Amino acid sequence: MIPASFDYERASSVEEAISLLGSHEDAKLLAGGHSLLPAMKLRVARPSMLVDIGRLTDLSYIREDGDAVAIGALTRHHDVANSDALHELCPIASYAAGQVGDPQVRHVGTIGGSVAHGDPAGDMPTVLLALDATFVAQGPNGTRQIAAGDLFTSLFETALAPNEVLTEIRVPKSKDRGWSYLKFNRRAQDWAIVGVAALDGASPAVALTNMGLTPIRATAVEQALAGGADPATAAQQAAEGTAPPDDAFASAEYRRELAKVLVRRALEDASG
Amino acid sequence: MAATETFVGTPVLRKEDPDLITGQASFVDNQTMPGMVWMYVVRTPFAHAKLNAVDVGPARSMPGVIAAYTAVDLAGDFGGPLPFVWPITEDIKVPTHQALTSDKVRYLGDGVAVVLAETRVQAKDAAEAVTYDCDPLPAVTDMEEAMKDEVLIHEDLGTNVTVHWSHGGAGDQSVFDTAPVIVQERYHQPRLIPNAIEPRGCLAFGIPAQGEFTLVSATQIPHIVKVTLSGTCNIPEQKLRIIAPDVGGGFGSKLNVYAEEALALVLARKTKRPVKWVEERSENYLATIHGRGVTHDCTIAASEDGKILGMKFVEIADMGAYYQLLTPGIPELGGWVYMGPYDPQAYWYEFRGVLTNATPTDAYRGAGRPEATYVVERMLDALARRVGKDPADVRRMNLHPPHAEAVTSLMGLQVDSANYEPTFDRALELVGYEQWRKEQASRRDAGDLRQIGIGISSYIEMCGLAPSNILGALRYAAGGWDGATIECLPTGKVILKTGTSPHGQGHETSWAQVVADGLGVTPDDVEVLHGDTAITPLGMDTYGSRSVAVGATAIHFAMEKVRAKARTIAAHELEVSEDDVEWSDGAFRVKGAPEKAKTVPEVAFSAWHAHALPEGVEPHLNATAVWDPPNFTWPGGTHICVSEVDTETGKVDILQYVAVDDCGNVINPQIVDGQVHGGVAQGIAEALYEEALYDQSGNLMTSTMQNYLIPSAAEIPPLTLDRTVTPSTTNPLGVKGIGEAGTIAAPPAVVNSVIDALSHLGVTDVGKPASPERVWRAIQQARAEGPPGGPSSSRSVAAPVSEGGAA
């Protein structure tokens, strides 16, 4: 109920945050804290230091930028969900943000925090993966861009270095693409048992939530579609290459079957 | 003369609300005292382990720590073990249950040490510093495994099967061999976690020099806590006061006496400081009682057209690692309602209680009766499928005939007034039963991926606990009476002291309505005091839908006494004989001259100043009554659930839910509706969402509210309610009780609807909760077995008992 003790520093710039991260072993960034604090309260997570970047308000923005929409990493789910720019230019992102947690969580939790947490059951990582988003990270040696396909490396692990700060997420404009995000859960506030993000268009994209150690692309489905298969046929490939969890919510077997059904529905939904 | 306003039967707005909606409630965690210290109970990560040593030394040197103790340190501080008050058979084997364990850890909630510190955080930090030396033992949380006695929870008992209770059967048992139709099924009902939203907590303090102690506790049962903890904590009962402040829900989980309450009292005496403890939610899941956890083998013997001849149920019930206050009494409580609202000629019920390395089970909303109703109503649908009839028709033809007075049921108890069929008909009408059957047929014809099912549940429950003589015969340690004291104040206001102990039920309002009508005042004039053993010493508390039938009836009789005295004084002051005074329009009036009148407030003032009371009449207008009910009360009703099942994913959506209940007369319809709403929601949760799951090593996998799925407003559908009224003949108010009806009725209505939606695919069974995966598996299994060929065979497959993660 109460976290173990830790040191606390509030960063006034990204640079300071990076420096603080480097100064302390086992330091963690605190943005909204809605992934980290619950684990700390159960004392499952015990970072020695929290570097609070919550006040870096210049990292909270959504703006059109060429072919992409740039979303500051500290933009809250609530703001992503209610962004006129995203409704217009990338509606799947704003829709999915509205599916995260509950209203109170969306008032605090950030898109960057959700991404950096690397939870395969999170909604936003899957959608960003389907969108082929680009992640901008800043570290001691400057800024680099990470492709969505390279970011999520394992369970709760990303390609971000311990002293890197995710600063921006760039999503390609997708206003001309049909889309669907189907989140299958038992209660509205829960994580997805399985989720499917689908975007149609010249090269259809399908990504899966909670079907492996990371959010994953349903590559076999995408290939089948590219080869001209109809959604129902392509969806039969949805479980290929997946390694879904077996837990109190659902068995791996059920998740695989669910993925096939949901992929078909998402594809129909996206093209409908 | 204008008629005085009356209040019983009207939706008077609750007197309880103002502090609760403004954040001024007295919940125990809101209370603090000078010098108060925080208690934290140290538990281990083992479900079963030999405990070799516990070292609290490291904790004692942590910041803010006042004291840290093991069971050995506190051996001399207790007067006895934790209370267990319902040894239901002569040969029951009762596990010893100490506040802290010293020899073995038998479940995750077993405390091995306790820490006191200046702050909540310091206590928690210090608890982490306590070390223990344990040898883990194999843990058994599955009942059937435990019955093999390969792993013994309490070695001294020699077995895990510690109790066997049998009703012994009634009627002609040969029907189970000879009837033309025998339907047999096995149903499992998983453990549930009650989840009152306010966690348990307590604050103990006292005047050690006087040996006087007070325990403020989030409890449903301050009076029972006082009697029992007096012994456990070795505090003379007259020196012990228990206060239930505002209590944030109970549902049976606070109908218990817990280790932490005993520890807080003992440590307040030992350290001479107020001691506070509030549980964390994850701690609640381990150390506060669970409910259900039962498996039934069920048999219905019937004629070929579906007339029930006999009903037989053989149950095993998971007791957990110890007996809490009532543990083995819970299945027994259900043991009297396995005939449902039907009329079998033969009846059999028995159960075995099995110890496991899991949290003790005890009363959870409905306590035995939901377990019974679930299997009875599942069996009625199984019977309907077997004889090829509509489940509504099978129920109707088997409903017990109406009776205006009590009748003796086959199991030997008196069942009070009942009239089931109008309730049943009203539910069918309200839901639009025929229309839904048409919709179902059309979706089946179309091969729709989303199929419709209609589930019916007709129930009776036994509440108004309880006639003391029957409780005695059932070997329960206490009586079932309740008390009320009415004091009429000189300013015309009234104090009511009730022995019931509400925690959300709105007694302050409902009881004030009863008193207001009886004394010709308004509910606002009546202050209802409760939940403090020093102020309301006569009480048996709130559980088992007993409060209105027993507690409010006690109020009625106290009121009769007050009115009798008031009538004497009024006649004296009106200078007429008592025979010439009548009660009408809220006052005592001279017959034939109603303008000559005395109100109760006027009489109360006279009785207080006592200047000119009639000879032999004591000053002050007050009275106490204690009511011991002659019988239980027996509400009943029919609930109908219409579900839509996604046959590809197994997800269930409730499209309509109708509840028609008969709880006798109603004091406050808004409050009664609220009880049904909450009960039904808990029942829907039980049917579709909730189950406590343990893994092979005895770890609770559903260990937080993130994975124990309490549904929110987004999951619970709108509910449609109605009532019929068959006044109880057990009490003068004609009331029966409504607190548990929804939880009793809803689970089979929902599960039956799910199976009904899939019956054309050959599905005959879906376990509880009907999670998407369970439903999906049932469909896969039915498809694998091929389409149904007419009425189902006599024995269907066992419900899928949860194994690991395969929900």
Next chain:
Amino acid sequence: MTHVSVSVNGAPREAEVEPRQLLVYFLRETLGLTGTNVGCDTSSCGSCTVLLDGESVKSCTLLAVQADGREVTTIEGFTPEDGLHPLQEAFHRNHGLQCGYCTPGMIMAAASYLKENPSPTEEEVRESLEGNLCRCTGYQNIVKSILDAAGTMAGAKA
């Protein structure tokens, strides 16, 4: 210890707190504002919902230091000086509470939601409460109360 300065119910409040102190305990134990309740330890139940800069948040999942320099409104501050807020009146009128433990959180969640969507449908109200658990009411009368309050509040503005 870290210094925090928070505007709580319109009044500036300052304290030295441990960084790990949760906002809910800052409110309850440091400031003595016990109207905000704690029902779980996993941000699931919503009993601890307060308004942070006017929006609903779960105060058990925020550190007090995260509220530094910001405005917090609890059920105590939400209650008008004389009388009740239309939401409080509606909960009372419609029997929107039984034990009352989840009620402050429900009211604060509803207050925040009605600012975003002043005239919601029943289904929208139900969805908006996905993060608040009640064990007593079956939500029926909570939803009814919020719809009733929305009507009252819209009428007051018209």
